[in-house]
Amino acid sequence: GIFNNSDASKGKRRENLENAQSQLPLSQQLGTLIRDADLDFSIEQARVKPFDLQKILPLLQELELKRYEEVVRKLAGGDSQSLATPTTRKERVAELEKKTGAILDRGEYDTAEAGDYSAVLTNDQLEELVSTLSEQEIISFDTETDGLDREATLCGLSFSWKPKQGVYVPVRSPQPETHLDTETVISALKPVLENPDLPKCGHNLKFDASILIRNGIKLQGATFDTLLASQLVDSRTPSHNLDTLALLHLAHKMISFDELTMTSSRSASTDDTHQGELFDEEDAPQKTIDEVPLAQATIYAAEDADVALRLYHFLTPKLAEIGITELVHDIESPLAPILAEMEYNGIVCDKTELKRQSKAIEKLVADRENEIHEIVGYSFNIDSPNQLVQVLFEELGFKPVKRTRGGKISTDVTVLEALSLREDVNDPKTSVPRLIIEYRQYRKLQSTYLAQLQSAIDTRTERIHTHLYQLTTATGRLKSDRPNLQNIPIRTEIGRQLRRAFRAPEGSKLICADYSQIELRILAHFSEDESLIETFNQDLDIHTAVASQVFDVPADSVTRDLRDKAKTINFGIIYGVSATGLSRRIKGMTVQEAAALINDYKTRFPGIDRFLQQCVQHASDHGYVSTLTGRQRAIPEIYSTNRSRRGLGERLAINTVVQGSAADLMKAAMVNVQRRIDTDNLPLKMLLQIHDELVLETPEVLAEQHAQIVCEEMENAMSLLVPLRTEAGIGDNWMTAK
Known part of the structure; x- marks a missing residue:
């Protein structure tokens, strides 16, 4: 062949x-x-058998195969026989059926170990529960609701103070005559949940606090959120929900909400039905938990509190191992109910003012569009990147700055900013990049902010209630969403005007308190640079002081232009700016001049350069960097063979340490401020947190006093090598308070 x-x-x-x-x-x-080999084999031998965790886990530990422990636990979680104890859920349901007197839709839930769970149905039982909870060193709790929204209706609360034990206190169920009402339960549990000296743990405490505050309870004493702790221990885990963590760390398979609430087609006589046959169709209608028979709901709810407590005991030593115990106990967990309260408070937003500004912006957009078309000589679509490339680089003669990943000439904001530095007052065509930037800013104000903010106003409260998230950013900064109030523009005067729409109600004032040059103070602390520390200790203006040294002029001779350049350098260093990047930010500066300036800066502030190198080296040696509180961020880019990608990793290593530590500081400050509010019972509300700024609402007559208190608590949030300084403004609206 x-x-x-x-x-x-x-x-x-x-x-x-x-x-x-x-x-x-x-x-x-x-x-x-x-095909004819003589093998001693039967097909039954190929059947996959359940893991015996008692045998395999010690073996994995002996062989130091720790990374496979979690995999084995997760795989074993799908097997009921290897994990279940003789006490099954079916038996527990039967027992609870007797206690509650409920007629149950009995089902088989033999998929996990059953705890000792019970329901509180009488005043005597509730009184006994309150007494028991008050005597514990720590309690775990969870709220059950008819939905996942922060305004969902409370259906009950569950508690645990001992592993594999839990209590459910229903306030809504199909048998309302068998349990207590909401008002009675809330009144009895309020002193327990508001006791700051009784430590509490739970899973996703911000949600629970959101539900409680709408029922007249202000959660205090939150010291351990297992959701946050898990995220901080290992952010690479794809899911941190309670079911996943129970499988992963406790080899425990929980009842899923779908299993609990899906309408069943089984008859009362099919007690031995397999779990896979419980439901008719995938799209069968779901019940809410208050529609589920009380005995089943009790097991589901009590299990949530029980598992959260067990995770607390499991995760506590993990926190100590990586040095983040205080971060979880003293900052992140106490912050969760604070954020819930801030969301609940909201901030007044004036719809009339938004409409007025919208009309003004609409005119500015049209004016800029006409001005650009007039200079170019014809009309074109300013929003089209292809047409912009033709106008800027072919007809107006600008040189391309960079290209997109696809190889096309870029027209993003960094390119336009670089081109605008070449503007010549004697040549109108050179003003086009600046005008395009302004056009885009106005368009974004109009579409992204003014329109969305109007629709975000709650008609019941006339306030905007944003959603705040703790650990969705890599550096630990808070994130605002729906709507994002952290991105309200402040770099331009027209953008700052937008803050005028956010105001205090009649008889009140807004306080805006922000840290002064917080990231540079963090830099001084880490770098231990003597010159930088001395500047802050003498309460000198850092940008003026740096300008004086770098440009060799007396401090009293530093011009605004030189100070601005020094400011650009100072913040550029934090973000790992290159000579090319610095030259683009400072008008008229060449790459060579920028490189010389950076080198001179590092020579005059040797501690800073040493710190920057240490950040990069630590990332290279360990694969991660840590903030002041021990918060870790993995930097996989540091190992890239691609030079550009590796450079990104180096910048992330530096930026994360500084910006992440600033985020830690602000969170600690928020906890301090709220603790002072609660301790002194102050009529002061936190509304917003915008990176290094806090916005609060206060009665007008107490504004000055409260502003001073806020500044005190912020400045005492942490102890650094340099003093922390805050500035507070008071006004009728967000703009005038700045």
Whole structure:
């Protein structure tokens, strides 16, 4: 066949065929299946058997295969026989049926270990529960609601103070005559949940606090949120929900909400029905938990509190191992109910003012569009990148700054900013990049902010209630969403005007308190640079002081232009700016001049350069960097063979330490401020947190006093090598308070 006609092939192909001919018999033998081998095997031997965790986990630990422990736990979680105890959920349901007197839709939930769970149905039982909870060193709790929204209706609360034990206190169920009402339960549990000296743990405490505050309870004493703790221990875990963590860390399979609430088609006589046959259709209608028979709801709810407590005990030593115990106990967990209260408070937003500004912005957009078209000489679509490329780089003669990943000439904001530095007052065409930037800013104000803010106003409260998230950013900064109030523009005067729409109600004032140059103070602390520390200790203006040193002029001779350049350098250093990047930010500066300036800066502030190198080295040695509180961020980019990607990793290493530590500080400050509010019972409300700024609402007559208190608590949030300084403004609206 092929080998007999190898002469027909030429060159390398013929050579390869001839060389392979001797290997053909062996290849044929290896590729032929033996169908008559004598094997002692039956198909039953191929059946996958459940893991025996008691045997396999010690073996994995002995072999130091720690990374596979979680995998094995997760795989074992799908097997009921290896994990269940003789006490099954079916037996527990039957027992609870007797206690509650409920007629149950009985089902088989033998998928996990059953705890000692019970329901509180009488005043005597509730009184006993309150007494028991008050005596504990720590309690775990959870709220049950009819939805996942922060305004969902409370259906009950569950508690646990001992592993594998839990209590459910229903306030809504299909048998309302068998349990207590909401008002009675809330009144009894309020002193427990508001006791700051009784430590509490739970999973996703911000949600629970949101539900409680709408029922007249202000959660205090939150010291351990298992959701936050898990995220901080290992952010790479794809899911941190309670069910996943129970499988992963406790080898425990919980009842899923779908299993609990899906309408069943089984009859009362099919007690031995397999779990996979419980439900008719995938799209069967779901019940809410208050529609589920009370005994089943009790097991589901109590299990949530029980598992959260068990995770607390599991995760506590993990926190100590990586040095983040205080971060979880003293900052992140107490912050959760504070954020819930801030969301609940909201901030008054004036719809009339938004509409007025919207009309003004609409005119500015049209004016800029007409001005650009007039300079260019014809109309074109300013929002089209392709048409912008033609206008800027072909017709107006600008040189391209960079290209997109696809190889096209970029027209993003960094390019336009670089081009605008070349503006010549004597040549109108050079003003086009600046005008395009302004056009885009106005368009964004109009579409992204003014329109969305109007629709976000709650008609009941006339306030905007944003959603705040703790750990969704890599640096630990808070995130605002729906709507995002942290991105309200402040770099331009027209953008700052937008803050005028956010105001205090009649008889009140807004307080805006922000840290002064917080990231540079963090830099001084880490770098231990003597010059930088001395500047802050003397309460000198850092940008003026740096300008004086870098540009060799007396401090009293530093011009605004020199100070601005020093400011650009200072913040550029934190973000790992390159000479090219610095030259683009400072008008009229060449790359060579920028490089010389950076080198001179590092020479004059050797501690800073040493710190920057240490950040990069730590990331390279360990794969992560840590903030002041021990918060870790993995930096995989540091190992990239791609030079650009590796450079990004180096910048992230530096920025994370500084910006992440600033985020830690602000969170600690928020906890301090709220603690002072609660301790002194102050009529003061936190409304917003915008990176290094806090916005609060206070009665007008107490504004000055409260502003001073806020500044005190912020400045005492942490102890650094340099003093912390805050500035507070008071006004009728957000703009005038700045």
